[in-house]
Amino acid sequence: MSNIYQPAGGLFGKVRRLAARAGVRRSLQTDFSAPVVSFTFDDFPRSAALNGAPMLERRGWNATWYTAMGFLGTTTHLGEMMERADIEALSARGHEIACHTYAHLDASHCDPVVFADDCERNCAELMDLGILRPRTSFAFPYGEASPGTKSALQGRYGAMRGVRHGINRKGDDLNLLKAVALDGGKAGLEKALRAVHEVDQAPGWLIFYGHDVRENPSEWGCTPDFLATVCEAVAALDLPVLTVGDTLAMISDKPLRASA
Structure with a gap:
C-alpha cells in the first residue's frame, strides 16, 4: 500500500474512467x-490531522477524513500515517471519520465483492475504535471506480466521491462526486481559489480533497500556507463549510436555500 500509484493512462485509462462515470449513477436532486x-482528507497522513485540522477548527469548521485503516501506524510516501489517537481525537472534536477501504484498493482493478468486503473490514475496524457512523460517505482510493463497485457500494453509503475536478450541482452523480484537489503547488492553488470564487458565483457543492499538509509535501499534498490561503478565501466570502455527512443530511431534507 505504500507504493506510489501510477494511474492507467492512454486510451484504455480514458475509456475505463468514462465507463465508471456513465454507469450506475445516482443523480443529485438538489x-x-x-x-x-x-474539506476532505484521504488515507490519512498525520500531518493533515496535526497541521490541517487546527486551521479549520479555528474557524469553527470540521472536515471529513476518509480513513484507510490498513495505513494505521505506518509510514508511506505521504509521511507518517494516522494513529489511533488521531482518529479518536478528530472524532471527539466533531470531525467526520468516513471510509476509504481497508487496503486502499483500486476499484477499477478489483472484483466488486472483494472490494465491498474490504470496505466492510475497514468499517468494522473503525467501529471498534468507537466510530459509530463510518458509512456516512466513502471516497474511492485514487479516484478510480467501476460500474460494478459503484453498484456494490451504493446501498451502503450516503454518497461516494472521486477525484474528477469540478463542483457538484443538480444532476451530478452521488455515486462519484466531483472534487477539487489541494495539491499541485502554485498552479494547484490557483485552481482551488478559482473554484472558491466559482461556487460563490454559481452555487453548488465544492468538495476539496487533500492528503499530507507539511512544509515539504508529497506530490499529492500541500503546504500549510496553501491550505491557509484556501481557508482564507472561503472565509472571506463567508461560505458555509460542512462535512460531507452533514451536507448529505441537509440536502436529504430539502433543497439548500440562501439564508434570509
Whole structure:
C-alpha cells in the first residue's frame, strides 16, 4: 500500500474512467441556491490531522477524513500515517471519520465483492475504535471506480466521491462526486481559489480533497500556507463549510436555500 500509484493512462485509462462515470449513477436532486464547501482528507497522513485540522477548527469548521485503516501506524510516501489517537481525537472534536477501504484498493482493478468486503473490514475496524457512523460517505482510493463497485457500494453509503475536478450541482452523480484537489503547488492553488470564487458565483457543492499538509509535501499534498490561503478565501466570502455527512443530511431534507 505504500507504493506510489501510477494511474492507467492512454486510451484504455480514458475509456475505463468514462465507463465508471456513465454507469450506475445516482443523480443529485438538489438545486443549490446557496453554496456549500466541504474539506476532505484521504488515507490519512498525520500531518493533515496535526497541521490541517487546527486551521479549520479555528474557524469553527470540521472536515471529513476518509480513513484507510490498513495505513494505521505506518509510514508511506505521504509521511507518517494516522494513529489511533488521531482518529479518536478528530472524532471527539466533531470531525467526520468516513471510509476509504481497508487496503486502499483500486476499484477499477478489483472484483466488486472483494472490494465491498474490504470496505466492510475497514468499517468494522473503525467501529471498534468507537466510530459509530463510518458509512456516512466513502471516497474511492485514487479516484478510480467501476460500474460494478459503484453498484456494490451504493446501498451502503450516503454518497461516494472521486477525484474528477469540478463542483457538484443538480444532476451530478452521488455515486462519484466531483472534487477539487489541494495539491499541485502554485498552479494547484490557483485552481482551488478559482473554484472558491466559482461556487460563490454559481452555487453548488465544492468538495476539496487533500492528503499530507507539511512544509515539504508529497506530490499529492500541500503546504500549510496553501491550505491557509484556501481557508482564507472561503472565509472571506463567508461560505458555509460542512462535512460531507452533514451536507448529505441537509440536502436529504430539502433543497439548500440562501439564508434570509
